[in-house]
Amino acid sequence: DAMVIQNPRYQVTQFGKPVTLSCSQTLNHNVMYWYQQKSSQAPKLLFHYYDKDFNNEADTPDNFQSRRPNTSFCFLDIRSPGLGDAAMYLCATSRGASLSSYEQYFGPGTRLTVT
């Protein structure tokens, strides 16, 4: 089935140790998004790609970076994780080819723990 896949589902990292989260999609969608969701809070958009065009949210910390090497894959790099970065990280896609195709499809998420 076409879907959005995130690996790993659970990630434990040490304070200050760089970590990379992975997202892939088989939907061939143009737009890919990364959200951060803390417990009982709304998902917060970190950045998104339209094809290779990167769009950073104004309040996304510099500690967070992203790469999209091709249509199918997108990575979230956290350069120096702090305790406050522990959260669920959600990847999503949308077709984005026209204004009628904004529906977003989410992956299962990666739960990040920082020790």
Add this chain to the structure above:
Amino acid sequence: KQEVTQIPAALSVPEGENLVLNCSFTDSAIYNLQWFRQDPGKGLTSLLLIQSSQREQTSGRLNASLDKSSGRSTLYIAASQPGDSATYLCAVGEDSSYKLIFGSGTRLLVRP
């Protein structure tokens, strides 16, 4: 700046009851509105998408309505079941930006 609010934050109902979840937004210049379901520790599952030109969408026991002028959407769940227990999030799509602004969700518990 668009703000999305969901009330109540939590709701507990007996099985079989019909229920309504509410979502309000401050800026009526939205492109669409999407309702999601989130099970504990999981990702989001899209339930319904309403384009700004539409008034409602239906899928099985779910019906979502949209009133842009008043900045409101409702999600109606008919004949609720314990398997409907989850957090329900609404999100509005801003014009031409491909982005969604989320509410904090309503945590629903359907008691057997």
